[in-house]
Amino acid sequence: MxxxxxxxxxxxxxxxxxxxxxxxxxxxxxxxxxxxxxxxxxxxxxSVPDRLADVVEREWGRLLIRSWSESDWWNAPERTGDRIAPLLGAAPGQVVVGDSTSVNVFKSLVAAVRVAREDTPAGQPARTEILVDAATFPTDGYIAESAARMTGSQVRAVPAAQMAEAAGPATAAALVNHVDYRTGELHDPAAATVGVHRAGGRIVWDVCHSVGALPVELDAQGADFAVGCTYKYLNGGPGAPAFLYVRRELQPRFDSPLPGWTSHRDPFAMASGYEPAEGASRGRVGTPDILSMLALEEALRVWEGVxxxxxxxxxxxxxxxxxxxxxxxxxxxxxxxxxxxxxxxxxxxxxxxxxxxxxxxxxxxxxxxxxxxxxxxxxxxxxxxxxxxxxxxxxxxxxxxxxxxxxxxxxxxxxx
Ligand SMILES: Cc1ncc(COP(=O)(O)O)c(C=O)c1O
CATH class of the missing domain: 3.90.1150.10 (Aspartate Aminotransferase, domain 1)
Known part of the structure; x- marks a missing residue:
């Protein structure tokens, strides 16, 4: 042969x-x-083309604006988040779908810095550092730089494997990729999380290249925040909306730098002052991208029983x-x-x-x-x-x- x-x-x-x-x-x-x-x-x-045709022709074409309630479009970000949650090792109510991963990196990093600073007692050195995985996907690095400027911090690039030891009293937040987008190397964000927590900082996991490809254990491994794409291993379609995980204990303290009207406690009160919603909804910003979101929701059916x-x-x-x-x-x-x-x-x-x-x-x-x-x-x-x-x-x-x-x-x- x-x-x-x-x-x-x-x-x-x-x-x-x-x-x-x-x-x-x-x-x-x-x-x-x-x-x-x-x-x-x-x-x-x-199954996605038929579902999308139904969304376009019936829900949008005939039901029109009634679909926000009758087709439950309004709750699609949390509902779809709950469908992704098992793939992230997350209990329900902690994942919201919307925006791009880039935007969710921004929300979570700034929020992480804010939480870490609140937790730092007066008299302790200021937390002025954001650690970023040195080989990170570019968008994460660019956004970390901007988040650092906005929060009066500096970015320090460190190899993912050294993040745990690199974290120190100045660390406010750390951003680590679960899998390197270029080499396919699997990192150990759980170890980074232990080190960053020991130093008093908060950590964001970027799971774009792991969700749907391997088990992710956000709850069990103590991740504070996580972001990820849905158009890769989750098959949501080109430009499908991303997700944001905020650990349940941190939700009441999640101070989003993008507090849009759909994350308001009572969006239709159209109040002039912002009062954040409870739970995962606090991660929303503006009107959800319904066509892409419902295509993603349908695409997630392939995971049933897997x-x-x-x-x-x-x-x-x-x-x-x-x-x-x-x-x-x-x-x-x-x-x-x-x-x-x-x-x-x-x-x-x-x-x-x-x-x-x-x-x-x-x-x-x-x-x-x-x-x-x-x-x-x-x-x-x-x-x-x-x-x-x-x-x-x-x-x-x-x-x-x-x-x-x-x-x-x-x-x-x-x-x-
Ligand atoms: C690891 C990683 N982070 C972030 C992003 C950016 O995602 P988006 O373009 O959806 O904002 C990507 C996109 O491929 C990625 O691979």
Whole structure:
């Protein structure tokens, strides 16, 4: 049996034993496409188009403004938040959906600084520092800088693994990514949380690249705030609204820097003075983005009955298999994995760095993969990213992608 045939056979055996294999039919994926970009834009769940058509034609088209109450549009942010909560290890009533992750980073960081300062007794040194994971997704860093200027603080960038020791008496807030967006490295925000709390600060977790990909334990691990996207592993659709988690004990103290009218205790009183709502609603700002939110709410149905431990086990098996098959198909020395081998340090994506002369051609390698029906993405300098979404990625997909990568590398090298 040839090496490629052995790979295909192994993939078929793994697919036959996959307890999540049946979930794939819940998604509208085209035959012949290997979709490995669910860490950027999740695939379309099959039931979403009909639900959206109903929302547009009946709820908006016929019920018109009555839908705010009759279709319960008004409560969609909290209702959808409660559907995401189990995927975050959060009890109900702590998650609200709305705005973008960027905006929620801003709300939570400023609120975190405010809480930490309130907790600091008079006479103690001022808390004037925001710690940010040094390899953070850019938006988090930019917003932390602005939050720091607004609150009279400075940002200090520290590697995520050192955040616990880095936190000290000046730390007001810390922002840590659960999974690094570029390398796919899994961080330990629980350890960072212990360190930041010990120092008297508050912590925000960015779970954009972990929610829906692996178990997240916000309640059990003591996160103060968390933010995340819904258009990646939660399949909410392009630009779907993000979520904000505020730990229950902190909700009465959540002092939002964006106190919009929909987070007012009595929005329709149209009062001139602001009085915050109780609970998760305090994280709202303005009118919810109903079309995207209801598409997301429908998309979340694919999680019914899904065990996150099974998702994690399949994600690790898929990424292990892909890494092995890349070694079998891609000529020696062309790519190295930025994604750690160790399961404890691996999220649900594989990032391959092109080496030597191939680095400058990495974007062409990704284009050649797209021509072969394998969709991953490219990040400078020379990084090929492949997201593995256990609900719809098969081991057969991983084998096809690795084989196509070998072909793409040879094709690009042949054009030189
Ligand atoms: C880790 C991380 N944080 C924040 C963001 C920003 O999200 P948004 O563009 O929805 O504000 C992203 C987007 O990809 C991300 O990956």
């Amino acid at each position: 040839s090496e490629p045939e052995a790979g295909q056979l192994e993939a078929a055996v793994l697919d036959a034993a996959d307890e999540l294999a049946a979930c794939r039919k819940l998604f509208a994926l085209e035959e012949g496409t290997v979709y490995l970009d669910g860490n950027s834009l999740g695939a379309l769940p099959r 065990d996150m431990a099974a998702v994690r086990a399949k994600s690790l098996a898929l990424t292990d298999f892909f890494l092995t098959r890349v070694r079998a198909h891609v000529p020696e020395g062309r790519v190295t994995s930025l994604t750690p081998e160790s399961h404890e340090l691996r999220g649900s994506q594989v990032s391959l760095l092109c080496e030597g002369e191939l680095r400058a051609d990495a974007e062409r390698v990704m284009a050649a993969l797209h021509e072969r029906g394998v969709l991953g993405d490219f990040r400078r300098p020379g990084v090929l990213r492949f997201g593995f979404t256990p609900l719809y990625t098969s081991f057969g997909d991983a084998e096809r992608a690795a084989a196509a990568l070998g072909e793409a590398v040879r094709a690009v090298e042949g054009e030189r």
